[in-house]
Amino acid sequence: MSAPFSIITEATISVLIDTFYARVRNDPELGPIFAGAIKEDAWPAHLQKMYAFWSSVMLTSGRYKGNPVAVHQHVAGIAPPLFGNWLDLFEDTASELFIPEVAGRFVQAARRIAESLKLALFFRPDRPWTEDLRQRPAVTIPCA
Numbered sequence: 001m002s003a004p005f006s007i008i009t010e011a012t013i014s015v016l017i018d019t020f021y022a023r024v025r026n027d028p029e030l031g032p033i034f035a036g037a038i039k040e041d042a043w044p045a046h047l048q049k050m051y052a053f054w055s056s057v058m059l060t061s062g063r064y065k066g067n068p069v070a071v072h073q074h075v076a077g078i079a080p081p082l083f084g085n086w087l088d089l090f091e092d093t094a095s096e097l098f099i100p101e102v103a104g105r106f107v108q109a110a111r112r113i114a115e116s117l118k119l120a121l122f123f124r125p126d127r128p129w130t131e132d133l134r135q136r137p138a139v140t141i142p143c144a
């Protein structure tokens with residue numbers, strides 16, 4: 001298997017996820033947030049979950065069972081502007097590993113999911129929607 005990949009399989013998804021989260025962990029802004037939420041020994045399980053998530057999104061495998069909104073609700077330090085950092089890293093990684101047409105499909109899906117996550121976590125009808133929400137707490141959604 002050698003990059004750039006032209007097909008989406010469980011194997012190429014796992015290369016993307018491993019590469020992306022290695023970069024996330026080294027990122028000056030995202031790294032500390034992930035380090036605070038995921039203990040060293042919990043990383044293999046997190047990566048497994050992310051393989052399943054992207055397999056569900058891109059291959060409609062139904063492997064992921066979970067509730068990303070409820071999970072992100074409890075991530076300390078998450079804020080709307082950081083979604084831009086997350087997407088930039090994801091886009092760079094996908095573009096390095098996949099041919100442009102396939103990278104574009106990953107990026108489109110990531111942008112769509114990031115937008116709906118951001119709205120679910122931070123949008124409040126009683127205040128204007130701006131990117132300047134760094135100091136504001138997320139809405140509390142009761143978790144099942």
Ligand code: HEM
Nearest residue numbers: 033034037053066067068071075078082083086110113114
């Ligand atoms: C600022 C942006 C983001 C930050 C800081 C962030 C952070 C995190 C952290 C720390 C976790 C682990 C939480 C835990 O296990 O306690 C997590 C889980 C997860 N994230 Fe994100 N995330 C971000 C954006 C995204 C985006 C854009 C997506 C999808 C495109 C995504 C998909 C997921 C999924 C599927 C999980 C696993 C949820 C589960 O446990 O079922 N995240 N995220």
